[in-house]
Amino acid sequence: MFVCSLCEKETCYVSKFCNKCRRIKHFLNLYNDRVYDVLDNVLAREQDKQENKVSLEIQKEIKINQDKIKTRSQYNNNKKLLDLEKNKN
Numbered sequence: 001m002f003v004c005s006l007c008e009k010e011t012c013y014v015s016k017f018c019n020k021c022r023r024i025k026h027f028l029n030l031y032n033d034r035v036y037d038v039l040d041n042v043l044a045r046e047q048d049k050q051e052n053k054v055s056l057e058i059q060k061e062i063k064i065n066q067d068k069i070k071t072r073s074q075y076n077n078n079k080k081l082l083d084l085e086k087n088k089n
């Protein structure tokens, strides 16, 4: 019983690589350096997208909270006006 030589996480009983890493090895045999290029491009872009997504989500959250505050303050102002009107009568 060994640990996979590539990911160093999965346990291997027969070969040097676990099943998932054997697929990577297979791609390396088929596509050579193209695998590294694809991994660099895709993973780098994925990171950007993740950051954009996080940023967008934070902006959305801020907008929702601002709207809540605005709505609550408008409600409170309207209630104050109504109370004032009631007290007049």
Ligand SMILES: [Zn+2]
Pocket: 004, 005, 006, 007, 008, 009, 010, 017, 018, 019, 020, 021, 022
């Ligand atoms: Zn592995």
